[in-house]
Structure formats: C-alpha cells, structure tokens
Amino acid sequence: MTLVRIMYSASDVETLLTNKSSSLVIIDFSAEWCGPSRNITPFFGQLSQQYNVEAMPTFVLIKNHIVVATVVGANREALLAAIQSHAPPAPPACNEGSAKDVPILVKLMSPFTNPSIVKVSLLEYLDSTQLNCLNESDTHNIKGILGNKILNTGNSYLESDSDEQLLLNLHFNQAIRIRSIVIHTADASYAPKAIKLAINRPALGFEDVESATEPEMAQIIEALSPDDIANSRRISLKYVRFKSVRSLHIFVASNQGDEEETRINAVDIYGQPVETTNMAHFRATEE
Incomplete structure (x- = not known):
C-alpha cells in the first residue's frame, strides 16, 4: 500500500514529516522543465539543497526526520528495494488503522500553481x-x-x-x-x-x-x-x-x-x- 500526496511548499513537507514520523516518506524530486516550470525553481532549490539533490529524478526516503536512503535516477528496482528495506511490515489484514504507517509518496508541485488546475x-x-x-x-x-x-x-x-x-x-x-x-x-x-x-x-x-x-x-x-x-x-x-x-x-x-x-x-x-x-x-x- 502507498499513499500519494501532492505538496506545494517546504512547510507542507515539514508538517507531513512531523505528523507521520513513524511512516516512510518518499519525496519525488522530478519536474518537466518547460517554460512555466521556471516558477518551481525556488521551491525545488530550497528542498534540493536541504537534501543534497544534484540530479533529477531523485527519490529521498525519510523516516523519523532522518534520511534513510536516496535513489538517483529512474531506477524502479533500486527504489522498490529501498522502500521494502525501510517500510514497516505490511499489516496482516485490512482493518481500521491498518494504513497508519504505510509509505507515503510526496509529489512536489510549484507553490505558484493553483492546486485545482494541476494536470498530469x-x-x-x-x-x-x-x-x-x-x-x-x-x-x-x-x-x-x-x-x-x-x-x-x-x-x-x-x-x-x-x-x-x-x-x-x-x-x-x-x-x-x-x-x-x-x-x-x-x-x-x-x-x-x-x-x-x-x-x-x-x-x-x-x-x-x-x-x-x-x-x-x-x-x-x-x-x-x-x-x-x-x-x-x-x-x-x-x-x-x-x-x-x-x-x-x-x-x-x-x-x-x-x-x-x-x-x-x-x-x-x-x-x-x-x-x-x-x-x-x-x-x-x-x-
């Protein structure tokens, strides 16, 4: 199981990391660098410097506010292996609360983009x-x-x-x-x-x-x-x-x-x- 969240600011990411400290959070640093995407540069710059991101796509895996793994490039096998290594054990059944600590994938969007019109x-x-x-x-x-x-x-x-x-x-x-x-x-x-x-x-x-x-x-x-x-x-x-x-x-x-x-x-x-x-x-x- 994986939850997907779209974020528009570094503060949103920090709030998620605080509220979901026991969950494995994967931040997806990737973007389509078209003309309008220049607006996203300050946002990516702030977080990419914080997590030493030098190439895209880069996936940063965080748990308890600690970077536990980094996967550079579109390497599905490496990303899956990293998630399996650091994600909590799967729940035995789908009952109330079973999704509490499932991995969370954070997709970063420009803070200058209206969430209601983001289209991917x-x-x-x-x-x-x-x-x-x-x-x-x-x-x-x-x-x-x-x-x-x-x-x-x-x-x-x-x-x-x-x-x-x-x-x-x-x-x-x-x-x-x-x-x-x-x-x-x-x-x-x-x-x-x-x-x-x-x-x-x-x-x-x-x-x-x-x-x-x-x-x-x-x-x-x-x-x-x-x-x-x-x-x-x-x-x-x-x-x-x-x-x-x-x-x-x-x-x-x-x-x-x-x-x-x-x-x-x-x-x-x-x-x-x-x-x-x-x-x-x-x-x-x-x-």
Missing part, C-alpha cells in the same frame, strides 16, 4: 491487469497502446473487429480526478467521432451504453474535432462528474469517415491522483 498524465495509475476492450481486434488490441502505462508513440494501434464500435474499460489502482483526455488517431477517417464516457462501473457492455444518456453516462460528446484527434489535443471534461474515478469506460459509437473499423493510436488521461490507498499494492501484499 494519470496513465501510471492504470491497473494493467484489468485493462480490456470490447470488440477489439485480436492483432491490434488495447494492450498494444496502454499495456505499458505510458503514452504510446510507436506504431501500435487499437482497432475494432466486427464493426466500428469499441468499449474501452480502464481501471485504476487508486482514485483519480480527471480533467481532460487525449485520443489520437493517425488516420483521420478511422478516428473516433461520437463517444460516451462512464465511470465506476464494475461491468459494462454495449447494451448498457448504446442508448444511455446523461446523467447515466458521465459525459457524451457527439462529435469529436478531427483536428483535436489528429493533433493529440486535450478534450476537456465536466470535471465535477469525474472527481473520484476508479474506472473510466470510453464507448466509441462511430468514426469520422464512416469506416467499418475504428482505430486509436494513443489515449492519455490528465488530472490529479486522489490521496488514497493504492489497492493494487494492497492486493499484492495480501497475496
């Missing part, structure tokens, strides 16, 4: 074990574009099978807030046109969505812009309906060129993680 890709929170798509082609399936939990930039694509419709079922290992999505198709005529979005449905079939309307569907988009699809532009959603999402279901009803097949080269989801227990990690612990 949420693909890393996909539960790949539950990733599936109805009416997908055997040779061009959803695993090819989302199985690695990163934006697909290769030649793989998802393609429908018997007709133009698709039903993508995306489950997440913790609750997320979604503000926008990206759907990209290289060939415009095969790109999705009309879509319906549903959330938090344990099981969903075509019969559940074909005639469904809002609010049963979280949002219906009658005609996606071909330019948005071709240029991977973000499609804004009705944020109030996507504030606590455990699963997102994307029903593609038609495509731009009335083709027999629909294709999708890439999907991305933008928003924020909700501070909660990572259930995928919990299931692994229980097993």
Whole structure:
C-alpha cells in the first residue's frame, strides 16, 4: 500500500514529516522543465539543497526526520528495494488503522500553481491487469497502446473487429480526478467521432451504453474535432462528474469517415491522483 500526496511548499513537507514520523516518506524530486516550470525553481532549490539533490529524478526516503536512503535516477528496482528495506511490515489484514504507517509518496508541485488546475498524465495509475476492450481486434488490441502505462508513440494501434464500435474499460489502482483526455488517431477517417464516457462501473457492455444518456453516462460528446484527434489535443471534461474515478469506460459509437473499423493510436488521461490507498499494492501484499 502507498499513499500519494501532492505538496506545494517546504512547510507542507515539514508538517507531513512531523505528523507521520513513524511512516516512510518518499519525496519525488522530478519536474518537466518547460517554460512555466521556471516558477518551481525556488521551491525545488530550497528542498534540493536541504537534501543534497544534484540530479533529477531523485527519490529521498525519510523516516523519523532522518534520511534513510536516496535513489538517483529512474531506477524502479533500486527504489522498490529501498522502500521494502525501510517500510514497516505490511499489516496482516485490512482493518481500521491498518494504513497508519504505510509509505507515503510526496509529489512536489510549484507553490505558484493553483492546486485545482494541476494536470498530469494519470496513465501510471492504470491497473494493467484489468485493462480490456470490447470488440477489439485480436492483432491490434488495447494492450498494444496502454499495456505499458505510458503514452504510446510507436506504431501500435487499437482497432475494432466486427464493426466500428469499441468499449474501452480502464481501471485504476487508486482514485483519480480527471480533467481532460487525449485520443489520437493517425488516420483521420478511422478516428473516433461520437463517444460516451462512464465511470465506476464494475461491468459494462454495449447494451448498457448504446442508448444511455446523461446523467447515466458521465459525459457524451457527439462529435469529436478531427483536428483535436489528429493533433493529440486535450478534450476537456465536466470535471465535477469525474472527481473520484476508479474506472473510466470510453464507448466509441462511430468514426469520422464512416469506416467499418475504428482505430486509436494513443489515449492519455490528465488530472490529479486522489490521496488514497493504492489497492493494487494492497492486493499484492495480501497475496
């Protein structure tokens, strides 16, 4: 189990370290250094000097206000080994208080950024074990574009099978807030046109969505812009309906060129993680 928290100031981090002294806190020093990210430099500078951070990404593991380990670079194996070495033993069962001392991952954000509009890709929170798509082609399936939990930039694509419709079922290992999505198709005529979005449905079939309307569907988009699809532009959603999402279901009803097949080269989801227990990690612990 892991809790995720987004912080905007050094004082927030210090308060967390004081209140959760018995927990293992992992501070993620990483950033996308685009033009607007210059605002974050003073914040990172203050903390990075305090913890001797000289490269990004750097993960600093702290317990009882003491740095117990530092992992430099995107080394998943080294980070996992460090967490396992310093995290408290897993609780025997999921009961009240069992999440008291679970590791806490702190993601640092610029203090000049409004928390309500922070948008990051949420693909890393996909539960790949539950990733599936109805009416997908055997040779061009959803695993090819989302199985690695990163934006697909290769030649793989998802393609429908018997007709133009698709039903993508995306489950997440913790609750997320979604503000926008990206759907990209290289060939415009095969790109999705009309879509319906549903959330938090344990099981969903075509019969559940074909005639469904809002609010049963979280949002219906009658005609996606071909330019948005071709240029991977973000499609804004009705944020109030996507504030606590455990699963997102994307029903593609038609495509731009009335083709027999629909294709999708890439999907991305933008928003924020909700501070909660990572259930995928919990299931692994229980097993």
